[in-house]
Amino acid sequence: MRMRVSERQNEVRIELSRVAGRQGSVLAALTACQKSCTCSGGLGASSAALSIRARGDELKVSLRPAQGQQLDVGEIYRCLRRNLVEHATPLDGAPAA
Numbered sequence: 001m002r003m004r005v006s007e008r009q010n011e012v013r014i015e016l017s018r019v020a021g022r023q024g025s026v027l028a029a030l031t032a033c034q035k036s037c038t039c040s041g042g043l044g045a046s047s048a049a050l051s052i053r054a055r056g057d058e059l060k061v062s063l064r065p066a067q068g069q070q071l072d073v074g075e076i077y078r079c080l081r082r083n084l085v086e087h088a089t090p091l092d093g094a095p096a097a
């Protein structure tokens with residue numbers, strides 16, 4: 001799986017590729033980040049509008065903050081990385097080494 005988080009104008013874009021069969025875990029990671037983030041610029045920002053597009057083995061997520069708010073690209077990347085990579089369970093169900 002590849003992940004890219006970028007900012008364009010006042011929108012944060014998250015692009016995930018090679019997610020075939022793992023869309024559910026990606027959406028769960030996004031939800032976990034929304035629930036766990038307490039910083040004002042992360043996915044937990046209640047004023048952020050979230051848009052998700054899925055196509056084949058790609059997911060594209062757009063986040064747009066409310067007027068006057070800003071999102072922290074670095075914080076969003078770190079949270080998603082923690083939830084997708086560091087806390088992910090292996091596909092065969094064995095514990096991570």
